[in-house]
Amino acid sequence: MCNLRCLIVITLLALSPLSAFAHHGSSGQFDTSQTFVVSGSITRVRLVNPHSYVYFDVKDDNNGVTNMRCELQSGSLLKRRGWTTELFEIGSHISILGSPDRKDPTTCYMNEITFENGITASRDSTFTDKGTIVSDTKSKDTQSSKATRQTTLSDGSPNINGNWAMVRERGAPPGAGGNSPIILTEAGKAAVLDAASSQNPRFHCEPTNIIMDWWFDQMVNHIEQTHTKIELTYGFMNLQRTIYLDGTSMPDDYQPSRAGFSTGKWTGDTLVVTTTGFDEGWIMAPLEGERRERPGDAKAKGERPPRPDADRPPRPDGARGRMGPPSPAKNSSQLTITERFTLNEDKTVLTREYTLVDPVNLEQPITGSDKVTFTEDSYEPYACDDLTTERTQNTPQNNHHTDTKLSASTAKSLNWLEESGLGLTVSSTQWGYPIALTLHxxxxxxxxxxxxxxxxxxxxxxxxxPIIAMAPYWRIAQGGFVINLLSGIALFSGNATELYVNWAFRIKLLLVFIGLGLTWWLVKLCMKPATSTAPKQTKIAALTLIVWVAAIIAGRLIGYWS
Known part of the structure; x- marks a missing residue:
């Protein structure tokens, strides 16, 4: 004989497999040796990390519409330089000089953008509060670096407290300078034999290493210095390091990490830092596109497969870029990194010289240097929402939206929702999306x-x-609906434009409200003292059961059916 407790257990067991499916499931990505010009009307903009994107509709000769997107700098960097979503007015016309994606014909790398008002900006341009271009792109950081500050601490050591960011010279390549070649041992070559861009930590919003992440995307780093230790908080991916100055040694139970365990000492005005205790990771993470040849490589470079650009308009010849991304390299747990930090004469530029030694994976040490400049710009936690594979996960046809074309007002409203505090919390913070999805x-x-x-x-x-014995549980179900509704609004805010045109989402939403209405009707019919159920009630129950199952299936298809 089965009682109410038995029924609850059986229902939970039936739901458990459904719950298992409840989760929606600049690199070598671009061919910078080629450039082309493309124009269209803005439909959306996402100023997020690690890369922002502007989306726009492009008309072809047959009046067909393709929604393209072009990659900009990171959202944090653009906002520091005065870029705002107001610059990208929905429906306004833009023209972009860009480089093509190697795989996706609807994605490009923005070199220059011309807005409807005639203003042309490069990737490194800085805007004023009035939306005009600052003529001296270094003025903001330069003025900040001239601020009067204490040059030494009470113990006589140089003062490196504060916020620091790399200032990239116009036309200069991103990153540090003076790097030596990377030559791998046989073990090092074997470690990257199956390397793929999908393994790149940046594409998973994770730090890469303590060298590259210090200057990557010119984020603002924060340093807190005392007599016994120095805390470094990286602006890129929020990597945190502690440099112990008091002789603290690595604990016996220390767990290897990307940051490693750092000890340091002042030698005159130079801070010498030695870091060990790394986990196995990337010195140079794998990227899309062809690899550069390394000195000493035996294999010849293979040809890149043809790019799917049959539908792309003709492009003018562009200047030759670099030979694609560098070849990947991994470090072993035996990696040791030595850094030497020094300040310039006016104490506003912090230079770091570094050496990487890995007897397992490297034939010879890697040496290099980089510089960061003192800035009054505030440090901001890195909110990562990587959109790199947003389109390559789907077929190109999904980006042709002649039957789901958005009006300018609708697109503007959806974009506003994504850029709202709630939308950014869900899409661009570490815990926003997981919390909302869990509540949902x-x-x-x-x-x-x-x-x-x-x-x-x-x-x-x-x-x-007795069916009437379930009446109290219906009140609990109403509470579940409220939780579902509020968390659903939060999830929608984080990705409003994509979900709005997603037919699986629309079908799910319709089925949920139908299922809720039918269940409510059934409750009214059945929550009365009775010894049996009428045939009408049984038919409604069967229909409602089908609707709920269909709603769950539609929800699982959202991530696959764009």
Whole structure:
């Protein structure tokens, strides 16, 4: 004989497999040796990290519309330089000089952008509050670096407290200078034999290493210095390091990490830091595109497969770029990095010289240097929302939206929702999306779980249980609906434009409200003292059960059906 407790357990077991499916599931990406010009009307902009994108509709000769997107700098860097979403007015016309994506014909790398008002900006341009271009692109950081500051601490050591960021000279390549070649041992070559861009930590919003991340994307780094230790908080991916100056040694139970364990000492005005305790990771993470040849490489460079650009308009010849991304290199747990930090004469430029020694993976040490400049710009936690594979995960046809074309007002509203505090919290913070998704799953489990208990009972299972005994649980189901509704609004805000045109999402939303309405109707019919259920109630229960199952299936298809 099955009682109410038995029915609850069976329902939870039935829901468990559904819950398992409740989760939606500048690099070598671009051929910078080629350039082309493309124009269109703005439909959306995402100023996020590690790369921002502007989306726009391009018309072809047959009046067909293709939605393209071009990659900009990181959102944090653009905002520091005065770029705002107001610059990209929805529906306004833009023209972009860009470089093509090697795989996706609807994605490009923005070199220059011309707005409808005639202003032309490069990737490194800085805007004033009035939306005009600052003529001296270094003025903001230069003025900040001239600020009067204490040059030494009470113990006589140079003062490196404050915020620091790399200032990239116009036309200069990104990154540091003076790097020596990377020559791998046989073990080092074997470690990267199956390297693929999908393994790149940046594409998973994770730090790469303590060298590259210090200057990557010119983020603002923060240093807190005392007599016993120095805390470094990287602006890129929020990597945190502690440099112990008091002789603290690595604990016996230390767990290897990307930051490693750092000890340092002042030698005159030079801070010498030695870091060990690294986990196995990337010195140079794999990127898309062809690899450069390394000195000593035996294999000849292969040809890159043809790019799918049949639908792309003709491009003018552009200047030859570099030979694609460098070849990947991994470090072993035996990696040791030595850094030497020094300040310039006016104490506003912090130079770092570094040496990487890895007896397992490297034939010879890697040496290099970089510089960061003192700035009054504030440090901001790195909110990562990587959109690199947003389109390559789907077929190119999904980006032709003649049947789901958005009006300018709708696109503007959706964009506003994504850029709202709620939308950015969900899409661009470490815990926003997981918390919202967890609450959504809990709400769904409560609402659908209680509903299925009622439906199974009406269909004849556990007939000895009075249906009216389930009345209190319906109130709990209503609470689950509220949780589901609020968390669903949050999830929608984080990706409003994509979800709005997603037919699986639309179908799911319709089915949920149909299922809720049918269940409510059934509750009114059944929550009365009675010994049996009417045929009408049984038919409604069967229909409602089908609707709820279909809603769950539609929800799982959202991530696959754009």
């Amino acid at each position: 799953a809990i709400g769904m489990g409560i609402l659908v779980g209680v509903s299925l208990m009622l439906l199974i009972r009406v269909l004849g299972f556990a007939a000895d249980i």
